[in-house]
Each structure stands twice: as C-alpha cells, then as structure tokens.
Amino acid sequence: MKPYRLLIAIIILATNAHVHAQLSIQITQGVDNPIPIAVVPFQTAGIGFGAEDVARVVANDLEQVGEFRALERENLLSMPSEQSEVFFRDWQVMAQDYLLVGKVTGTPGNQLVQVQYEFFDVNRELLLAGEILSGNVSQLRDIGHEISNIIYEQVTGIRGAFTTQILYVVAEQAPSGSASFRLEKADYDGSRPQVLLRSQEPIMSPNWSPDAREVAYVSFETDLPRIYTQNIATGQRRQITNYPGINSSPVYSPDGNMLAMVLSKDGSPDIFVQDLRSNELIRVTDHPAIDTEPSWTPDGRSIVFMSDRTGQPQIYQIEVGASSFDVERLTYDCFQCAKARFLPDGNNLVHVRRETRQSPTYQIAIINIETLRVITLTNTSLDESPSLAPNGSMIMYATKYQGRGVLDAVSIDGLVKFRLPSAEGDVREPAWSPFLN
Amino acid sequence: MGTQSYSIFKAALLVFSLTLFAACSSTEEVDDQQSTGGESDTGSSAQTSGTDETPQLTAEEIAAQEALRTTIFYFDFDVAEFKAEDRDTLTYHARDLAANPDRGIRLEGHADERGTREYNLALGERRANGILNYLIVNGASRAQIEVVSYGEERPADSGQGEQAYSMNRRVEIVGR
Structure with missing residues (x-):
C-alpha cells in the first residue's frame, strides 16, 4: 500500500510582479514578400541609459507578425528624427515603402517622457500619422506597442493587437x-x-x-x-x-x-x-x-x-x-x-x-x-x-x-x-x- | 368497446411485465447470494482470512496481499475499460474495502498527452469511474471511494512516445 499521501497546495498570489527569465519571440515562418519599412532609432534627450529602445520595440512588433521587414540599422543612410530631416529619395533608393522617425524627450528630475513619432508613406511622400505620446519612462515599451498598433492599422486596415x-x-x-x-x-x-x-x-x-x-x-x-x-x-x-x-x-x-x-x-x-x-x-x-x-x-x-x-x-x-x-x-x-x-x-x-x-x-x-x-x-x-x-x-x-x-x-x-x-x-x-x- | 378491451389488455400486459421484472430482480438477488456463497466455500472471502490457519487460506491471504500491493492499473490507448488481467487484483481491492469499512481510497485517473487537455481530463475520469463501479459491484461502498481525474496534467513519464504514454494512461489507487 502506498503511504497516506498528504497533499498540500501552496498558493502564493503574486502581489507584485515576479519577473522570470523572459520569453522572446522567434519568427519561424514569414511571408515571401514582406513590406519593407525603415524604423529609424528615435533620437533621445534627457532620459538615462538603459531606457527602452522604442524603435526596436516597434521593429520587433512589426517583424513578428511576419508581414513586415524592418531595414537593418547598419543599412540606414541617415538618421532623421522629424519630418524636416526626411529626404524621401534616400528611402526610395533603399526600396523602403514606409518610414518611421521620432524622438524621446525626458524631463530632468522626474520620470515623465514625451515620445514624438511620424510615420510616412515613402513612395507617395506623405505623412500618414504622427503625434506626441506621453507617459512614464517605464511605459516606453507600451508606447512602442501603441505606435506599432497605429502603423499596422495604417498599412493593413486592421486594428493592431500589439498592446494585448x-x-x-x-x-x-x-x-x-x-x-x-x-x-x-x-x-x-x-x-x-x-x-x-x-x-x-x-x-x-x-x-x-x-x-x-x-x-x-x-x-x-x-x-x-x-x-x-x-x-x-x-x-x-x-x-x-x-x-x-x-x-x-x-x-x-x-x-x-x-x-x-x-x-x-x-x-x-x-x-x-x-x-x-x-x-x-x-x-x-x-x-x-x-x-x-x-x-x-x-x-x-x-x-x-x-x-x-x-x-x-x-x-x-x-x-x-x-x-x-x-x-x-x-x-x-x-x-x-x-x-x-x-x-x-x-x-x-x-x-x-x-x-x-x-x-x-x-x-x-x-x-x-x-x-x-x-x-x-x-x-x-x-x-x-x-x-x-x-x-x-x-x-x-x-x-x-x-x-x-x-x-x-x-x-x-x-x-x-x-x-x-x-x-x-x-x-x-x-x-x-x-x-x- | 374495442378501446376498453385494449386497455384491459394493456393493463394485463403491465401487470405481467411487473411480475416478470420482480421475478428477474429476485432471481438476480438469489444469483448474487449464491455466487457469494460459492466464493465463501472456496475460502476467498475476506471475512474468513486471518482467523483460520489452514494452508489453503494462507495461500489465499498471500494472493490477497500481493494483489493489494498493485495500485496502478494501465490502460490501452483511447480505451476507458481496465484490462481483463486486472480483474482479479481489483476484486481483492474491493473485498479489502468491504472488509474494512473505515478504509477510504482515492482513484486518480490519468491520460497520455495526445488529444486535447479537457478531453483527457474527462477520459481520466471515465477510466477511474470504470474501476469505481467494479469495486462497488464487488462489495466496496461508494462512500469509501473518491474519484479525481488529473487528465494529462500529472504524467508519470514526461517523455514523448508510446513507452511514456503507456505509463501515463493509468488509474492509481491512493490511500486517504
């Protein structure tokens, strides 16, 4: 006979975030002709090192769903951060259909940040979307996902699910x-x-x-x-x-x-x-x-x-x-x-x-x-x-x-x-x- | 008139059926008693074991002890019925429960990982219920037995392949 089995379920409700080794995405199959998009690293001012790389978050989001391919950073010819610095011919030469630029501005002494982004149709030389989002420096990842939602909807007509x-x-x-x-x-x-x-x-x-x-x-x-x-x-x-x-x-x-x-x-x-x-x-x-x-x-x-x-x-x-x-x-x-x-x-x-x-x-x-x-x-x-x-x-x-x-x-x-x-x-x-x- | 005689015929048929049903039921009871009596004669009844020192009963005791040490029963793929070869072992378990009304057990049903989780949860219960019913038919009381299915959530062998799967399709008898 098996000994009496004492079963004790130990339940700990996580009151604060318990962070485990993070899961990270691997694309195992993509479409044949993904939409080329240039996501320029956002210019940053007034935020510390180690803050979330918003442009990286956006590029990863868009690539993960398979329909986009982000231009490699080392292949960027210029690093515009706003419309006045964008020369569409540069991006047309690189055969990019879309372009995202932006800047992250912190305020010294507190955690508030402002993220300005502008999203362009390179071939039509058109600003499709742009706004200034603000939040806490810890929310930069969420802000990145929000920008991904907007880009995804602009291009595909379908609401993005990157903040889910x-x-x-x-x-x-x-x-x-x-x-x-x-x-x-x-x-x-x-x-x-x-x-x-x-x-x-x-x-x-x-x-x-x-x-x-x-x-x-x-x-x-x-x-x-x-x-x-x-x-x-x-x-x-x-x-x-x-x-x-x-x-x-x-x-x-x-x-x-x-x-x-x-x-x-x-x-x-x-x-x-x-x-x-x-x-x-x-x-x-x-x-x-x-x-x-x-x-x-x-x-x-x-x-x-x-x-x-x-x-x-x-x-x-x-x-x-x-x-x-x-x-x-x-x-x-x-x-x-x-x-x-x-x-x-x-x-x-x-x-x-x-x-x-x-x-x-x-x-x-x-x-x-x-x-x-x-x-x-x-x-x-x-x-x-x-x-x-x-x-x-x-x-x-x-x-x-x-x-x-x-x-x-x-x-x-x-x-x-x-x-x-x-x-x-x-x-x-x-x-x-x-x-x- | 035709309707009335038809009704009488129906009533007569009903009475006849009920009588037949009662007869069948009582026959079953008699059969049950007879078979139980028959088994007692051969010395396999739990109530006689441990009080009589004849070699025949000791052998029976040894068989019972060995049977009770088997507490895991394995199942074929997609099959909810326990294997025929486990029948005798389970009969000993049933008699042990009948002879020890204070004893309680838990039947834990399991499935291998193929198929969906919720279906496997239900399959594990179906397997455990098959053994539950057999134990009750053979003398255990329903109140002595708790049934729980873990589906595919608690594999005995976490590997893939028939070797592991055959170890995972099981019902375990656990003391409680």
Whole structure:
C-alpha cells in the first residue's frame, strides 16, 4: 500500500510582479514578400541609459507578425528624427515603402517622457500619422506597442493587437519528481511575465473576462479540480464551483455575465452555464458521453462544444436555454475534431484536428461550416489550445518543441508563424486577451 | 368497446411485465447470494482470512496481499475499460474495502498527452469511474471511494512516445 499521501497546495498570489527569465519571440515562418519599412532609432534627450529602445520595440512588433521587414540599422543612410530631416529619395533608393522617425524627450528630475513619432508613406511622400505620446519612462515599451498598433492599422486596415497580453500555464518538474504550476500573464510577445497564481497542484484552462479585468481558471489546489475567478489587478479570488467530479473549462460569455463550464456531478461531463450575478446554474447538454470544451458563439446565444457521443470527439452546437437537448453536429470529416471556437464572422471555426485514426497528429485548423472547406494551419504533431488574437489576425497555440511545451502563433492564413521559446518548464494553454484599450 | 378491451389488455400486459421484472430482480438477488456463497466455500472471502490457519487460506491471504500491493492499473490507448488481467487484483481491492469499512481510497485517473487537455481530463475520469463501479459491484461502498481525474496534467513519464504514454494512461489507487 502506498503511504497516506498528504497533499498540500501552496498558493502564493503574486502581489507584485515576479519577473522570470523572459520569453522572446522567434519568427519561424514569414511571408515571401514582406513590406519593407525603415524604423529609424528615435533620437533621445534627457532620459538615462538603459531606457527602452522604442524603435526596436516597434521593429520587433512589426517583424513578428511576419508581414513586415524592418531595414537593418547598419543599412540606414541617415538618421532623421522629424519630418524636416526626411529626404524621401534616400528611402526610395533603399526600396523602403514606409518610414518611421521620432524622438524621446525626458524631463530632468522626474520620470515623465514625451515620445514624438511620424510615420510616412515613402513612395507617395506623405505623412500618414504622427503625434506626441506621453507617459512614464517605464511605459516606453507600451508606447512602442501603441505606435506599432497605429502603423499596422495604417498599412493593413486592421486594428493592431500589439498592446494585448496573454495568459498561459507553466509546469515545472523538479528532479525529485515534484511538480509546480504557475499561471502567468505577459505581453503578447511573452515579455514582462507576471505570476498570477502558483501551486503545487495543476492549474488549467485560463480564460479572460471580456473586460480583461478577471481571469477564470481551474485549480486543483484542494486536490480536486475547481473553478475560480481572480481579479488580475487586486489578486482577489472567488471559488465559483464545488460540485462532485470534474469542474472545468470555464469560459466567460461575450457580455461577461455568464460562465460556461463542464461539470460531471451527475455522472458524465456535461456543459453548464452559471450566471455570475445570481449564481443560477443552467444545464446546456445532457448526454452520458463526454461533453466538454465549451465556447460561445459570437452572438452569445449558443455554445459550441466537443462530444464523443458518436465514439470520437466531434464538434456540436446547442442553444443555451433551449427547450430540448437536441444538438447540431458541425464536423464530420475528421477522425477527431476538438476545442473549437468561432471566428467573429460566425462561419469559420478554429479547432484542433486529428485527420485519421492511423496518424495520431493533432493540428490547428479552420473549417468553414457553410462550405466545409478546411485549412490546416500548423504542421507539428501535438498542437492544441488555440486562442485567437482580438483582431482575428493570429492564433496562438501550444505545441511541443524538443520535448518541451512551447507557445507558437500562426497567422489566420497560415503564412506566418512565430514561437515564444520558454526559458524553463512546459508552457501551455495560451489565452490571448481582448483589446486592453 | 374495442378501446376498453385494449386497455384491459394493456393493463394485463403491465401487470405481467411487473411480475416478470420482480421475478428477474429476485432471481438476480438469489444469483448474487449464491455466487457469494460459492466464493465463501472456496475460502476467498475476506471475512474468513486471518482467523483460520489452514494452508489453503494462507495461500489465499498471500494472493490477497500481493494483489493489494498493485495500485496502478494501465490502460490501452483511447480505451476507458481496465484490462481483463486486472480483474482479479481489483476484486481483492474491493473485498479489502468491504472488509474494512473505515478504509477510504482515492482513484486518480490519468491520460497520455495526445488529444486535447479537457478531453483527457474527462477520459481520466471515465477510466477511474470504470474501476469505481467494479469495486462497488464487488462489495466496496461508494462512500469509501473518491474519484479525481488529473487528465494529462500529472504524467508519470514526461517523455514523448508510446513507452511514456503507456505509463501515463493509468488509474492509481491512493490511500486517504
């Protein structure tokens, strides 16, 4: 007999930022003809050494999404910092389509900085955008991301997601065999990680509230999987469920008032919705097979979920509060289709797909439920937990690289990929935040 | 008239069915008692072990002790039912629980990393529930057993490949 096992979950809520070895992005696949852009180092005055290099932040942002290529700094012919110093012919000769210049001005004696930037269309010799942003010297990175947002939107017409963040879970296995788990939050590119929860027991399924103030997740800290919500700023927590069996997969409704979840309290896992204001629990599915991985349709009226009621995981949809438990099956053409979520258009479904029984590979794919056209976006074999950027441009997902869990991202057309290598442990279950501003 | 006689026929059918059902149920009970009695005759019942020093019972005791030392049960890929070869071992566990009503266990279900995490959490529970039901059918009380699934979150072997995966698809019996 095994000795009595005393399980103690040690939970430390991070009250201040606990910085770990930073994750840094690697572009693993880009487009064939990225848009050439010259990002001139910003002229600085009155700020100390070691302050964030705003132009570097912008260049990295734009290159990470794969559609841009920033001109190497050593190839810059001149270093203008404002419109009067810009000679468009210089940049036309360098075959640059766009040009960003700017200056960072500090105020002696305090932490305030002003960042002036100007963004040009080189071929049309036109100022496209320009303004003065101000903030604390510690916010230079955020200011850089904001400038990236503006450039991205000017060029692509799509709102930039460079000021968004991600949640993810890190698991570390000590040589002694004991494991530790952390729920972390970082910038979308993995920089500035902060620990939100630390435990000796597993943490799963982080999910942002639509206002990005709260996170819902599953923690085994009581030895059993239970759903919690946590205020990100204050660290204040609330245990939402304590039903027998599995309590998992919390997902906020688009209006933030409801939490979809999976409970196996009546024998097998079924989908439920809990009203966070009244705590009323509504049953959504009722089937002896496994129903799990709920996600909301964009209109917030129905839930898409995975069920193995026909023997293998397939995707289904059901209306919340419907008079029957009749479901609509959405996928037929895969051996297993799981973890689905609609794109904002309500037609395309991001999911994890295993094509055939013979090849046990799991990849991220999109199926159009009208045309049934499938686009497989990834080509690694253990891809899971896809999470969509709020501007719909990219999907972040978990995969294995050299035996460890890492986070990868792929553009919605499959053309661009980047990886956030992990400094330590297994990184998994990314959740991309809503727009934060 | 036709409707009425049909109703009478239906009522008669119902009574007949209920009688048949009751008969079946009582037959099952008798069968259960008989099989239990049969097993007692062979000396395998937990209540007789440890009080009788005949060699036959000691051998049975040794078998029981050995069975109870096995606390990890492995599963085939994508299969929720425990292996047929584990049936006897689990029967000993069930009898041990029946003979020691104060004892409690936890059944911890696990899956390998293939497939999505939430599905694996559910698969781990399905595996543990299979063993739970078997233990109850064989004499354990529901109140003695707690079930928890860890899905793929607590692998026994963190490697990739069938070697590691076969170690991770498991249910562990843990004392509590």
